[in-house]
Amino acid sequence: MRIILLTILLTMTVALPSLVSASEEGEHTALDTSMDKMNDAYRDLRRSIRDATEEQKPGYLALMEIMIKEAKAGKDMVPEKVAELPEAKQADMITAYKKEMDGLITELEEIFTLIEQNQFDEASTALRGLRTIKSEGHDRFRKED
Numbered sequence: 001m002r003i004i005l006l007t008i009l010l011t012m013t014v015a016l017p018s019l020v021s022a023s024e025e026g027e028h029t030a031l032d033t034s035m036d037k038m039n040d041a042y043r044d045l046r047r048s049i050r051d052a053t054e055e056q057k058p059g060y061l062a063l064m065e066i067m068i069k070e071a072k073a074g075k076d077m078v079p080e081k082v083a084e085l086p087e088a089k090q091a092d093m094i095t096a097y098k099k100e101m102d103g104l105i106t107e108l109e110e111i112f113t114l115i116e117q118n119q120f121d122e123a124s125t126a127l128r129g130l131r132t133i134k135s136e137g138h139d140r141f142r143k144e145d
């Protein structure tokens, strides 16, 4: 009996996570992929710029370049949520989405300039401020699971 129970438990631990990730993978959009790349660069930069040094500046700028590139690519994609709307409302949502992404791109370019000018503390504060743009963007344009 114990062995049967153990076998069932083992099967669940091994099989369940792979089932979950398979279903998540199925829903992964190209925009998700771009956002993920932006998120990784964002997280690395926030951490490394806390104790900033001028020698690391090329690394900070490279991470900013990834964010800008992915934000620009993401702007030309259409959020999944758009398809849930009636056709008559879809164009308006796409316009609003692009405008919000433009705001993000402008902010990212400003942070890039701050880093170029060695204003690391200001850049760090502005990077933290991106959280608001991120959560607003997600509230408005991200499909609920």
Ligand code: HEM
Binding pocket: 028, 029, 030, 031, 032, 033, 035, 036, 038, 039, 042, 078, 079, 080, 081, 097, 100, 101, 104, 130, 133, 134, 137, 138, 141, 142, 143
């Ligand atoms: C620093 C800024 C941002 C970061 C780091 C970020 C990060 C992310 C992450 C990690 C995901 C989930 C990816 C996944 O499930 O694998 C995501 C999804 C998404 N984000 Fe962002 N995001 C940012 C800003 C924005 C903004 C400003 C908007 C809207 C204007 C936006 C719209 C979306 C949408 C619509 C999705 C779902 C993808 C889809 O519908 O296909 N994000 N984002």
